[in-house]
Amino acid sequence: MKNLRIAIQKSGRLSEKCLSLLNRCGLQFDNRKRTLISRAKNHPVELMLVRDDDIPHYVRDGVCDIGIVGLNELEEKIGCSKSPDNPVKVIRSLGFGSCRLSLAWPKSVPFEGLESFSGKRIATSYPNILERYLESKSIAAEAVEISGSVEVTPSIGVADAICDLVSTGATLDSNGLKEVITILESEAVLVRSNQTLESEQEDFLTRLLQRIDGTLLAQNANYIMMNAPKSSIDEIAQYLPGMETPTVVPLSTDSSKVAIHAVAQEDVVWETMEQLKRAGASSILVLPIEKIIE
Numbered sequence: 001m002k003n004l005r006i007a008i009q010k011s012g013r014l015s016e017k018c019l020s021l022l023n024r025c026g027l028q029f030d031n032r033k034r035t036l037i038s039r040a041k042n043h044p045v046e047l048m049l050v051r052d053d054d055i056p057h058y059v060r061d062g063v064c065d066i067g068i069v070g071l072n073e074l075e076e077k078i079g080c081s082k083s084p085d086n087p088v089k090v091i092r093s094l095g096f097g098s099c100r101l102s103l104a105w106p107k108s109v110p111f112e113g114l115e116s117f118s119g120k121r122i123a124t125s126y127p128n129i130l131e132r133y134l135e136s137k138s139i140a141a142e143a144v145e146i147s148g149s150v151e152v153t154p155s156i157g158v159a160d161a162i163c164d165l166v167s168t169g170a171t172l173d174s175n176g177l178k179e180v181i182t183i184l185e186s187e188a189v190l191v192r193s194n195q196t197l198e199s200e201q202e203d204f205l206t207r208l209l210q211r212i213d214g215t216l217l218a219q220n221a222n223y224i225m226m227n228a229p230k231s232s233i234d235e236i237a238q239y240l241p242g243m244e245t246p247t248v249v250p251l252s253t254d255s256s257k258v259a260i261h262a263v264a265q266e267d268v269v270w271e272t273m274e275q276l277k278r279a280g281a282s283s284i285l286v287l288p289i290e291k292i293i294e
């Protein structure tokens, strides 16, 4: 059977989270960091550890079948991820690696809107996204390609402004810059090529996607259990927002009471538990959920 090849970032902001997601999906790999291709111990899967810049092209060219990469890298290297003709398709958004690609301007220079960028040099590691954006807004500015430490370029005279990734904004702030326009909201995405996979690979990918969905769903979900008088079931159900119909089970020791179990698709806060107690519930337990298959 042909292995499903998965590319993830070798070392960087996404590496640990990608590995942890795959582990939670039941894939086990050798931990040796220097092994750049490793076969999963228990599934027909091969893991490729590579620079994140290369993942979009590897997936497009069929070097690997699927990959996890920031949407920012995908848009830069392949572009138009939303177009149906795109050779690389986003098949899941994974909810980590959240950041945005933004234009930033020196705090010491007055900023008068997008027009301020006209005729200016903008340093960036994302020249394709930037140029597409500037063109769509009819702004004539020069994208100066820089591979890293972009935030330093205005203060050393290499550029007038920058276009780079922002998360907390601390890097911009400590380099005398302020975020002025967001061009792209990004997060880690699972991608696949448009090329047809062998049927066994496709089958395994379907199973893997079900596991990823189950893991992502479980991530924010909780299981809540409590005992309550039968007379309070309706009131208690009102305080279980976003939950499927709770399971109500008789208690063998007390016929006036029942056990209520429910899955909450969100965090259950102390206030909700306090409300449940006021409504007559006791022994209220909230447990994390590890996996879900719907």
Ligand SMILES: Nc1ncnc2c1ncn2[C@@H]1O[C@H](COP(=O)(O)OP(=O)(O)OP(=O)(O)O)[C@@H](O)[C@H]1O
Binding pocket: 009, 010, 011, 012, 013, 014, 050, 051, 052, 053, 069, 070, 071, 072, 073, 097, 098, 099, 165, 166, 167, 168, 186, 187, 188
């Ligand atoms: N400050 C941030 N907060 C959250 N996510 C971020 C942040 N900066 C980058 N990312 C996301 O993490 C991805 C990887 O970032 P990282 O800095 O590790 O990349 P890199 O230096 O290009 O790594 P590589 O050596 O693989 O080329 C980015 O493409 C982006 O999607």
Ligand SMILES: O=P(O)(O)OC[C@H]1O[C@H](OP(=O)(O)OP(=O)(O)O)[C@H](O)[C@@H]1O
Binding pocket: 013, 148, 149, 151, 164, 165, 166, 167, 168, 169, 170, 171, 172
């Ligand atoms: O808004 P902040 O929370 O300060 O994050 C933004 C910084 O994070 C990323 O760099 P990273 O730290 O990954 O370093 P690198 O660019 O050298 O990989 C990005 O390129 C910014 O420089």
Ligand SMILES: [Mg+2]
Binding pocket: 051, 052, 053
């Ligand atoms: Mg990179």
